[in-house]
Amino acid sequence: MSHALTAEGRELGLLIANRGESALRIQASAAQFPLPDAAVRFKPLSIYTQSEVDAAHVLAVPPEQRLLLPGIGPRAYLDDEAIISLAKKNGAWGIAPGYGFLSESVHFAKAVESAGLVWVGPPSDQLALFGDKVSARQLARQCGVPILPGTQGEEASLADVEAFARSVGQRDKIIIKALSGGGGRGMQVVDLATVGVEGARGAYQSCQREAQTAFSDGRVYAERYLEQARHIEVQIVGDGSGNVTHLWERECSLQRRHQKLVEIAPSPTLDEAAAKSVISSALKMAKEGRYKNLGTFEFLYLPTTHEHFFMEANPRIQVEHTITEQITGVDLVAVQLQIALGKMLPEIDSSMSILDRSKQRPRLTSIQIRINSEEFLPDGRVVATGGQLKTFMPPTGPGVRVDTAATAAGYKADPAFDSLLAKVIVTAPSYQSAVNLAQRSLAGFSLTGIETNKAFLAALISHPSVVDNTNVHTRFVEEKFNELHDNSETFKSSPSSPSPSASDTTKQEKQSSLSAPPGQEALEMPMAGIIADLPVKEGDVVEEGQEVAIVESMKMEHVVRAHSPGRITRLVSQKGSSVQSGEPLFFFEPQEDSASTSQSKDAEEEESFDELRDDLKAVLERKKLLQDQARASFVKRRKEAGFLTARENLDLLVDEGSFIEYGDFALAAQRSRMSEERLLSNTSGDGVVIGWATVNRLNFSHSAAPSPARCAIVIYDYLVLAGTQGHFHHLKLDRIFKSVLDNPAPLILYAEGGGGRPGDMDLSNIKVAGMDTPSFALMATIRSRGYPSVGLANGYTFAGNAALLGTCDIVVATEGGKRDAEKRVHTSTGMGGPAMIEGGGLGVFKPEEVGPLRTHTENGGYDVIVPTEVEGASMAKMLIGYFQGPLAKYEYTNEPKRLRTIMPRSRVRAYDVRRIIEVIADDDSFVELGAGWGKSVVTGLMRLQGQPVGILASSVLSPLGGAIDASSALKAIRLIRLLDRTQSMHLVVLCDSPGFMVGPTHEREGGLRIFAEFFEAMARFGEEGGRVFAVTIRKAYGLGAQAMLGGSTLYNFVSASWPTAEFAGMGIEGAVRLAMRKELASIEDEKEREASFRGMVDMMYERGKAENVASLGEIDTVIDPGETRDFLCRGLSTARGRVPKWKRDSEGHLHGPKL
Template sequence: MIGKLLIANRGEIAVRIIRTCGELGVASVAVHSEPDAAARHVRLADESVALGGVSPAESYLDIDKIISAAKETGAEAVHPGYGFLAENADFAQAVLDAGLIWVGPPPKAIDVMGEKVAAREVAHRAQVPGVPGSDGAIGSADEVTAFGEEYGYPVAIKASYGGGGRGMRTVPDAGHAQSAFDAARTEATAAFGRGDVYLERYLSHARHVEVQVFADQHGNVVWLGDRDCSVQRRHQKLVEEAPAPGLSDALRQAMGEASVRLAREVDYVGAGTVEYLVEAADERFYFLEMNTRIQVEHPVTEATLGVDLIAEQLRVASGEPLSFTGSGVAPRGHAIEVRINAENVANGLFLPAPGPLGTVHRPDRAGVRWDSGYDSGDEVAPHYDSMVGKLIAWAPTRTHAISRMQKALEELTITGVPTTAPAAQAVLAQPDFAAAAINTNWLERDIDLPALLPPAGDSVAGSGDLLPDDEPAARDEVWVGERRYVIPFFGAASVPYAAVGDGAVKAAPRRTTTTGGGRRKGKRTSAAGSGQVTSPMQGTVADVNVAEGQSVTTGEVLLIVEAMKMQNPIRAAIDGVVSTLSVKVGDVVASGDDLALITPADGQ
């Protein structure tokens, strides 16, 4: 067994790995950026190394710094967790070249399966069914329209390098081909450093089901059950469960065997997840991608199989054979996982909301597990992923697991920042979810989630500078954890607004800031103002699509602000001319900062 392990990650997954190290007698080494100097994973590890820097590029993505940290501390192996460098073949090779053990698959397997077009070719060789798609990366919007004419709309444009919905756009018809192609390439370049994109037929009513595979260095490859991850918003998973409900034994077996064939085709070693789009009614499944790492939702598989997948990773990396006797181990009961992110879900917008945490209190009941990278008093930094933790509930049946999770969510206490917990509660209460009548578009297309969430005003909390009691708060603003969020309000007194994501958010009219007793203050604006575009969150300007003097129309994307690994388009809410552009690509903006000013077309 490995004696000392460096964890090249942070947050929840770093804590998760450190805990298993402690049980196995493996010394743990944490690495950290400047903002994470006092983070929970640093406090729990046996040793820690400061990487310096603030951004991921300066710290958790710096391969040379991480290799140096491993050598300095005498670590024998490196575990990448998930995210950051976990699926970076160059990093895996650098670890091996340094004479260290890489806790993951061979670099070649990472490289091939990480490039989506190449992965589709591997799936074809392994006789794994795939969704109709383009033969390699595409170079123009004309190829999008040609594909749509042949296979029908909608069409999905996807990043060849990457995942998590980033660099993905859905094209409803030929008229949207150019804008979707440009947006997908821009986002893919910003997220993954490469703008290559490819096409797939878009399955609008399919479920997202994945299969856990494991392979050792002795030629053994097994599949260990499946998970359903269909409840998503903006292509990001919110609720996951195992086993995937409502699938026939024959369909499970077919997906499992296909996953093993795929893993064998690339000489896979370690933990991996093969993702599929499933049309359960027709007993059909289509290869989506393979994640060459431990998956975020691995705890539901652990709960239903009674295993520690991190421990199995370390054993396999140490050269030991798999501890599993074969594929398709029968699951015990049912498990559900809810991702708890620091996001403001009011009106269904899921706006990133970093900030200091007050109280973090986990539920204390049978069958409930809380995996988190934070304790009370820690801070969710804006530079990294928004996940605070994962709540997992296990029970003998799915119905019981749903009920147990609902109670656990009621008991989970997190103060200081808004979280996605209310959205998860709303999902679990839906009859469709209870009946497993869900698909990847269900949450955004079939459910009126904004109507199911608490009113925006219920989230107002915290302390700080105040406004006089006699000055009414803007009806489109809410303050959470000392941060300002702009929420849509459609009424007779509506004013021009800017849009965030795929929804519309009113830009706060300019108003003079004052101090005194009463309520919170912040950047406020005058109701007489019009066309002022402000940032609804703290983030980095990832793209600027307009210039001063340019005419714009309602709904046109002006800028893209990236916050906590999520890209948020800012759209024009009125026709007019960009009279002022206050930011450029790379600028860091705070919530409420001016981005642009649009002079209305009618001059009013």
């Protein structure tokens, strides 16, 4: 055929930026020109790679129109610069992208337009508008077209997606989608009921990677996933002037993991009214956007409610355009070319009647079935297959069309490219007849040598729900997968299927492939792929282990090595060739091993272990910025205040060499206001050090994993922006807190810092209040699950930092910096810092005035006070140790018999109960909690023979003489709930209480409910396996003593008393005065009345003595005070042991859903 200029018009070079079936389809329409209203001829220019010299789309054009790409594999078709260069060198008029590859690349379309070439498709500005799913959704909203709720803005961050997931409800699903491209790539459904918000993280990262690989654009967004929906798409045609029309709709509900398998036109689901409504929405958007060329507008449709929701637009021709062509008689590719030539819709309509086609609903139904070279595995995964066709006889007959690049037997399917092998398109008068024809066509398609999904498709198109078009939706294939997979075996073995099977044929082909000549061997390919490099040639001598080829497979480069020495006699494959697993790369004559073999080791092995590659050097240099030596000026100010650095605190706290750090490369979200150099020097780590370590490892003989000494670590770094909480800082907190919830363990948190950070300007367009951060809820969840935490307040701890501190089970506070520090800072803690207080109009205060040590000591905010961070580290380790379990070794050097004389002889003389505790406890094992408040009780932790226990004791040194007021009850409750929540230890009680405080003053403190909560806390403690070991050492009066003893004198594991103990329902003197008021009033003589009163009191004391109460069974026994320690130790050995909650949950006994 002559391509010279003719009288009828010009000849235009048309570079087809695609391959295979897509390229062939464009060539077919281009060959129809000139048309009556388009007097031009097209000269198709076909591009190809080295491995495709005999591909159908290449052989379909003359040799001078075949253009070799410089690259290999799919990446060659994404090389926009090379493609445009080829087009210009060969005098092309325009570029037709087809579908896939660069068809929706805004960058490529702009480059084509800038090069003076015609882009056969929607112009670049429309690709940007309609190809970007977020901007398309915004256009839909502007046009009043319904859309599903989703993330806002141009690109969704992980935080945005997680926030959206939390907003839709835990029982719903969301779908994460790539902003660009289509074909189901970069798309994943997240079932929040199954995986929770946490599951969105992995899906987000997976979609990002896939989108980046497929479309060179890793941006994603999320929207609510609609269950039981049908997938409807409308074919739109526009000329860019505002003229738009439609060519009806297609239904694509039968899909696998968002990749379409079967398409139907028109939809058998929509009635005329529903179709009109959906098409109207598409036309609104296309008209508003002045759409030009072909495009598809996709919707989700709910048959039950007849609602539809815009999903996305595809500004290109679709794979399934074929069925629209079949029902309308319009050549869509020819329409594309005419619009690219500048024709308006009325002009095109004169020859193709395109406008008339939209007025009358089609009377035919067409179905397209995609046959892919892939294998369905029983678990639902799909694996791309390759190989060579043994037989290829597509179906024929009326109403049957097959679009394919596999023109005959011998075709090689390359798994590196799209797996689409053939499209079977059937057209019939009705949906039912079309289904029947589809079934017949699949059965008559003889296809062997390559594993395909043909049998699975036959099972799908024969399923009763598909035949009747009932209960079909976008997840139908996933839901029915096992049934369909089982049924597909029937179609594989049916009489109409060719024999032998495809897989058997493939094996036979491999066995009959090229064989090595006699006396020679073949080096077979270990995998399928494309030969990216072939550094050897015929005649070369190769050694064992020598690199002989690089094969690109699954986006990775793999080294092929010689398995034995020899001389290459023949190269079977060339660079750029597509190869299958088991195919020979070359033949060689074996040779004896030579001395040079040892010298042929890979260069990587010969490198010195001490030699650092550039990438490793960069990482190590970056890590240096985290060390104190890199921040000398900041460290100097820190030392002047008398404080240690975060890294110094870390070294004091954790076992040497045990720390694994998370997020050390994080920087503040201030790239818009700081240079990278400044960010690195000022914000490395973003103000917090987090990770895992062991603490107190030497206390345990256990050395295997998991370590009982493991502990999560959070240490705020005041050197970085005053330890304030920024965006990535919070992501780090979320990471470690979630890690604790998934990997239960104790947590130590150093909370010093100034709270929320307003200066993270990178997020100003997508964040407002930042209240969607889960950090505080996650920390609270750690506490609620009973995983123990110890917090340290040091220096200034305000706002968000203080909130985390207060969530800790035990709070340690330092007095401040070292006393001799040049600019010593005192510790101060507040739920708001000075700036927040002043901003709220509440006054102007210095930081140290906000919440000084005395304030939080007296209100119970601090549990333990230590001089500096050095003692703070020791105390934190000691406290966390109680929750790690018993110690195998302990020391006890006290004399237990000292307890026989420790109590004053006078029953009203005060004494310090702490001396009794210290005699009972192991040496140096007692730590008092909350010494500055609730002074009628002493609470704390101690050890008995290495076993950790809680201690609750009455303190008669208090101003109330041991009577329990509201604050003392709250203090006791806090200890009991800690032990109950963590399930880590039992409780020892030393009771000397005259009861609860009463009277109007104390009623105003809320004792009515607080005292009741004291009883409830004790009851719950017992219900959850905690045991109370009660020892009454002197007074046990009324409800207060009952609460102390566990709820009653016998509602505990053991109830003993010392001989000095006395029991009564209330204070004895008061009880006598109340009970004997009339009798005493009748005695007129004052001395006689007093003597009578004393006699009654003495009698009550005698009755309330420990021996008498024990004899009546109200307590268990009376013991020798000198045997108290031994008595308690024997009791602990007989009570049911307690396994800390974090250890039990570590063994798989998790309660509640994972976050």
